[in-house]
Amino acid sequence: MSRTHLMEYRGSRNIFQAEEATAMSGSVVGIKGNNRNLTWLPPVIPAPMRLRQEDHCEFEEDVSYEERACEGGKFATVEVTDKPVDEALREAMPKIMKYVGGTNDKGVGMGMTVPVSFAVFPNEDGSLQKKLKVWFRIPNQFQGSPPAPSDESVKIEEREGITVYSTQFGGYAKEADYVAHATQLRTTLEGTPATYQGDVYYCAGYDPPMKPYGRRNEVWLVKA
Numbered sequence: 001m002s003r004t005h006l007m008e009y010r011g012s013r014n015i016f017q018a019e020e021a022t023a024m025s026g027s028v029v030g031i032k033g034n035n036r037n038l039t040w041l042p043p044v045i046p047a048p049m050r051l052r053q054e055d056h057c058e059f060e061e062d063v064s065y066e067e068r069a070c071e072g073g074k075f076a077t078v079e080v081t082d083k084p085v086d087e088a089l090r091e092a093m094p095k096i097m098k099y100v101g102g103t104n105d106k107g108v109g110m111g112m113t114v115p116v117s118f119a120v121f122p123n124e125d126g127s128l129q130k131k132l133k134v135w136f137r138i139p140n141q142f143q144g145s146p147p148a149p150s151d152e153s154v155k156i157e158e159r160e161g162i163t164v165y166s167t168q169f170g171g172y173a174k175e176a177d178y179v180a181h182a183t184q185l186r187t188t189l190e191g192t193p194a195t196y197q198g199d200v201y202y203c204a205g206y207d208p209p210m211k212p213y214g215r216r217n218e219v220w221l222v223k224a
Helices: 085-101 175-189
Strands: 007-011 016-019 028-033 038-044 066-070 073-081 116-122 128-137 155-159 162-169 201-205 217-222
Touching: 073 085, 085 116, 085 128, 085 175, 116 175, 128 175, 162 175, 175 217
Parallel strands: none
Antiparallel strands: 007 016, 016 028, 028 038, 066 162, 073 128, 073 155, 116 128, 116 201, 162 217, 201 217
């Protein structure tokens, strides 16, 4: 199975510089700036990955999904309830960004990792409950001892690695897009041996909001 694309952007509290994660390589989007104004740099082409045979699978070009192993570890999380997904995400993400940028007990800017994923909780009809939980994987450098968030709504949680069925799409993703692609993925998996959790799935994004073209979004159904 292929690994998730994981990148770290490390730097001081005020300046972020792009650096390829040592654990794996993937799509890289540079970031540079201070806490109030961030300027995203053009994508960097990563070096080829070296994976053991059991770490990846080969797929037909016309297959619309892949089975992927997602790395576990310590995550900064923010949970929002009683709000539609799009609104909840607009509330949660700035809190994550502030924590990453230095609003923590050490005053250290850790930089970003991508993708940033968030868990959503479907109703029986496929619509989403008014609840989501953002999961930001803390950069490898800080995994051993993550800075404590200054905002009490930001929590540090451990999550085990998960295996997911993932499908990818472009554009500026909204709640309706995630729901539609999750439905399509479930339909694609019908008649296959694949089994997945029905009460939760993940949505993921790789790009800054100011990137207009070539955007990458994903829906992950968690393998049961």
